[in-house]
Amino acid sequence: MRPLGVRVDDWLKDSDEVGPSWLTVDLAIFTVRDDQLMVLLVERGLEPFYGMPAMPGGYVQKNETLREGALRELAEEAGIDGSRLHLEQLGTYADPGRDPRGRVVTVAYLALGPDLPAPVGGTDATRAFWAPVAHVEDGRLGLAFDHRAILTEALEEVRRKLEYTAAATAFCGETFTLTDLRTVYQVIWGQQLDPSNFRRKVLNTTGFVQPTGEQWLPPTGRPAALYRRGQAWLLNPPLMRAETPGQQS
Amino acid sequence: MRPLGVRVDDWLKDSDEVGPSWLTVDLAIFTVRDDQLMVLLVERGLEPFYGMPAMPGGYVQKNETLREGALRELAEEAGIDGSRLHLEQLGTYADPGRDPRGRVVTVAYLALGPDLPAPVGGTDATRAFWAPVAHVEDGRLGLAFDHRAILTEALEEVRRKLEYTAAATAFCGETFTLTDLRTVYQVIWGQQLDPSNFRRKVLNTTGFVQPTGEQWLPPTGRPAALYRRGQAWLLNPPLMRAETPGQQS
DNA sequence: CGCACTTATGGTCGCATCAACCATAACTGT
DNA sequence: ACAGTTATGGTTGATGCGACCATAAGTGCG
Numbered sequence: 001m002r003p004l005g006v007r008v009d010d011w012l013k014d015s016d017e018v019g020p021s022w023l024t025v026d027l028a029i030f031t032v033r034d035d036q037l038m039v040l041l042v043e044r045g046l047e048p049f050y051g052m053p054a055m056p057g058g059y060v061q062k063n064e065t066l067r068e069g070a071l072r073e074l075a076e077e078a079g080i081d082g083s084r085l086h087l088e089q090l091g092t093y094a095d096p097g098r099d100p101r102g103r104v105v106t107v108a109y110l111a112l113g114p115d116l117p118a119p120v121g122g123t124d125a126t127r128a129f130w131a132p133v134a135h136v137e138d139g140r141l142g143l144a145f146d147h148r149a150i151l152t153e154a155l156e157e158v159r160r161k162l163e164y165t166a167a168a169t170a171f172c173g174e175t176f177t178l179t180d181l182r183t184v185y186q187v188i189w190g191q192q193l194d195p196s197n198f199r200r201k202v203l204n205t206t207g208f209v210q211p212t213g214e215q216w217l218p219p220t221g222r223p224a225a226l227y228r229r230g231q232a233w234l235l236n237p238p239l240m241r242a243e244t245p246g247q248q249s
Numbered sequence: 250m251r252p253l254g255v256r257v258d259d260w261l262k263d264s265d266e267v268g269p270s271w272l273t274v275d276l277a278i279f280t281v282r283d284d285q286l287m288v289l290l291v292e293r294g295l296e297p298f299y300g301m302p303a304m305p306g307g308y309v310q311k312n313e314t315l316r317e318g319a320l321r322e323l324a325e326e327a328g329i330d331g332s333r334l335h336l337e338q339l340g341t342y343a344d345p346g347r348d349p350r351g352r353v354v355t356v357a358y359l360a361l362g363p364d365l366p367a368p369v370g371g372t373d374a375t376r377a378f379w380a381p382v383a384h385v386e387d388g389r390l391g392l393a394f395d396h397r398a399i400l401t402e403a404l405e406e407v408r409r410k411l412e413y414t415a416a417a418t419a420f421c422g423e424t425f426t427l428t429d430l431r432t433v434y435q436v437i438w439g440q441q442l443d444p445s446n447f448r449r450k451v452l453n454t455t456g457f458v459q460p461t462g463e464q465w466l467p468p469t470g471r472p473a474a475l476y477r478r479g480q481a482w483l484l485n486p487p488l489m490r491a492e493t494p495g496q497q498s
Numbered sequence: 499c500g501c502a503c504t505t506a507t508g509g510t511c512g513c514a515t516c517a518a519c520c521a522t523a524a525c526t527g528t
Numbered sequence: 529a530c531a532g533t534t535a536t537g538g539t540t541g542a543t544g545c546g547a548c549c550a551t552a553a554g555t556g557c558g
Contacts, residue, residue: 021354217525218525445547
């Protein structure tokens with residue numbers, strides 16, 4: 001399982017210094033479930049790191065774009081149809097030594113989705129499951145490769161995206177109440193928001209949400225209006241979170 | 250110049266679908282000069298696209314990180330020491346067919362620097378020069394590969410970064426006046442800003458800039474206080490530009 | 499020197515926005 | 529009818545911002 005057997009003939013004049021690499025995608029897929037931010041993990045079914053949790057991903061095939069590869073791996077490893085998720089490139093990790101098999105370049109994708117069906121294991125992964133990000137952040141759950149570092153960067157990106165874009169709607173279903181949307185912010189930012197002020201800010205931001213005219217009847221309490229996401233992606237003004245006291249830089 | 254001669258033995262079970270790829274970095278390096286936003290380009294000295302302008306870049310060597318490769322190419326192709334620039338990953342481009350030689354994966358880096366010394370050509374590039382981004386945007390200047398698309402995304406990123414981060418200070422030298430900083434915003438956003446209000450916003454944003462106590466004597470007019478960049482990178486509140494009327498999305 | 503010119507810096511005022519808070523509406527179950 | 533619960537709407541005091549004006553501190557020139 002090492003890249004032996006590979007020869008590069010006369011590829012470049014200075015080719016001693018340049019070698020082939022293998023291209024993979026990894027997906028950081030988040031959802032909000034049970035008032036917790038969850039990330040999709042698989043238990044690896046191959047060496048290296050056999051049996052260890054990892055983000056879903058795998059090799060990009062010859063005639064695929066990166067996005068196509070990401071969607072295929074998502075379907076294969078977790079049985080999830082990603083065509084309705086928000087999928088976005090996060091960054092590329094290529095440090096020599098990050099993969100014991102050689103120069104493996106991985107492009108990390110960020111995906112946000114509503115509370116998705118319980119994932120099922122596929123071919124390369126024996127098991128797929130949702131894990132609370134808190135368990136990874138505090139080290140209770142170890143990940144293969146450099147996936148913990150990737151996840152940390154993905155989390156920062158998600159938290160920032162909530163401020164400046166309508167990304168929060170990607171965590172909700174087709175239609176949602178403002179309380180649903182507010183819950184997303186509260187869970188991801190870990191702080192309470194005033195329902196009344198939240199409502200005013202969201203409705204005053206043109207193109208953020210769009211009323212459907214329908215209502216949702218909760219088990220108890222007043223019925224809530226339903227909305228769907230608007231056409232705007234960038235929010236201005238942004239929905240800033242209150243600066244947690246003691247934060248620097 | 251095609252990836253012939255490459256054999257992959259027993260690499261994966263489904264290895265017919267997976268092949269090796271070649272890893273490159275490309276750099277979108279911006280500076281402000283003569284009240285214009287400029288991008289560093291080189292004239293290609295190799296096929297394909299021989300003689301055509303392109304962003305500097307090249308193959309990543311076997312034991313390099315991406316960042317190291319980017320810095321090396323910058324030095325080789327343009328004679329610029331990038332260790333004092335702000336360098337940041339922008340995105341990865343890997344569509345099959347983007348490079349006629351085969352699967353070439355390029356990681357685009359974004360770099361911002363103060364008015365830099367006139368670049369000199371290196372080994373792979375016959376000539377390096379600063380070009381106004383306007384000339385590329387309006388199509389007067391064509392670029393090799395998919396570099397025009399990469400540049401377009403880099404520009405969007407730069408404009409957004411000015412709002413939410415202290416990136417503008419990266420365009421200034423070690424010390425600068427508030428007018429220098431304001432000029433950066435005006436050039437990149439293409440709109441005039443009120444000196445007085447700009448001053449108030451910058452100085453009220455904690456950690457954005459830091460007074461040196463020194464002064465700068467302009468050829469005419471009152472002396473201006475000099476500042477250096479503060480320790481903050483994320484600005485809050487952000488320095489929003491006025492929404493240009495008629496913008497949608 | 500006195501003066502025009504130029505640029506930096508500082509202040510004022512009216513308007514919009516926001517967070518904290520209170521009030522009301524509309525449903526459920528007892 | 530009434531308490532409990534959740535959604536929605538309004539008020540208010542403080543803050544921030546844009547447009548605009550005023551002053552400070554240099555230069556060069558007669």
